[in-house]
Amino acid sequence: MRNKTLAAFFAVFFVALSPLAARADTADSLLNVSYDPTREFYSAYNDLFTKYWKAETGQSVSIKQSHGGSGAQARAVIEGLEADVVTLALAYDIDAIAEKGKLLSPDWAKRFPDNASPYTSTIVFLVRKGNPKHLHDWNDLTRDGVAVITPNPKTSGGARWNFLAAYSYGLRSNHLDDAKARAYVTALYKNVPVLDSGARGATTTFTERGIGDVLLAWENEAFLSLREHPGSFEIVVPKTSVLAEPPVAVVDVNAKKHGTEKLAEAYLRYLYSPAAQQLACDNGYRPRSISAYAHCKTHFPQIDLVTIASFGGWQTAQARFFADGGVFDQIYQPH
């Protein structure tokens, strides 16, 4: 009851604040609530999809976008932002919409192929031109005098992938010894001078402000930084990393209310089409379709990738690593 009251209060607050809180209440418009780095991809995809839909059904549709930190976006949907579909950074955030908001079924991840993640990404290193600190793999990041830039996993979805990539390196290089993996991430975070609240903020700290020797970055963001600052940075690919699976889902309750169930379903389904897979690839996301790689503008290096399943899924990983008092908080316990 109390949570409801507060939720209503925050809903009013967020809806009033969000300029993109426009409601998609007619059957020919969709609201896609997404996270920060997908802005470029989805604006291209929306063009592709509306053309496809027009050719298929003769109906003209308009797709609205909203971007922000993945967790904050999930909260906005729970508290009343009427998204027809969500395309977020972590399954955990969509789980929260299912669990706390009761806006879709808890088995949402089974509704589309590949854990409902039409494209994937991973975490790589962005270093300064010429790699002056000779950073080649995870073990180099804990050396004295190396400054690592990564955002705060308490407030950033991307940062949680970074943390898990580092932790999985710590496990695998120490025969799966948890204590040693913790020691590794503790040493790594000792080298982090700034914990920005979001992934875009961390990128700015590294690229614009010149802080740090290495940025732990989404692969697609790293490609974007290379394009925006030609000649300033290079990508270093560690031997191991995580398979980041940004998931998509129809927000059933909202879609039903708006009469957009079929459209929303088709919008997400079409992400798996050859044309959309190609587009994802060109925007720096790893496509699920193997054949899309062949014509892709981006070259994706081979990395040994661990999945979130090896941490027992997001619910388990969140509780163990990022909840209040979890492994991440213990790094910053006063000694």
Add this chain to the structure above:
Amino acid sequence: MARDSIPGRSLALGTTVTLVTLLVLIPLAVVGLTAGGMSGERLSAALLSPRALAAFRLTFGASLAAAALDVVLGTYVAWILVHYRFAGRPLLDALVDIPLALPTAVTGIALATLYSAHGWAGRVLEAHGLHVAYTALGVGLALAFVGFPFVVRTVQPVLATLPVDLDEAAASLGADRSTTIVRVTLPLLVPSMLAGFALALARALGEYGSVIFISGNMPLRTEIVPLLIVTRLEEFDYQGAAAIATVLLLASFGLLLAINTLQRRLTVARSGT
């Protein structure tokens, strides 16, 4: 005597109470109620962890320091704006309000860029061993920036309407210029300086957007209370967020009440003599 000299007292009181209830009390009560359902154990974990305590120390310490700095700088700028006529004065006057108009994120990003190790100001300061960005000093700086206009705007009108004959009387009694300022002008300004201090402090305690970019957000060192609240919300821990918010609110309310009472006493004492 003054109490009923103007009609409509109960109507005015009624509307005021209704508006204050709708705009302030109900949202605050919801925050308090949400936190109210917590067990004592969870409450103390949320409020008394070393991390929360460090954040409270930083937020209150930096806010008080920033508001104090604002009083000095703000009074000085108000003095200049009132007493001197110079080219560009209207421009300076308008510039004072800019911190209120800027989106706080813009302020934060601009300050962080300016004061980071490679920034225009940061480079010079770091050469002298002074680190501003990503330290408590940076937090104070951002808070001083956003609170500055409040002091100028509360002191300036009072300064402008100070009777000149007081200065002249002091001078005729043999006081030199600096004695006049210290013994006559400043005491008259103190209530408005206190009011400015209270406003700047209130703004600083709740400030989020401009600080998180320059603070670096390191637990135990540069993490502010509003960031802790956002962190709890990120974890869908509304109760934890509300508990921290309630403490921040109560402490802020206490501080503001004390300052306002002091200010009123001073004003009454002055007008009484």
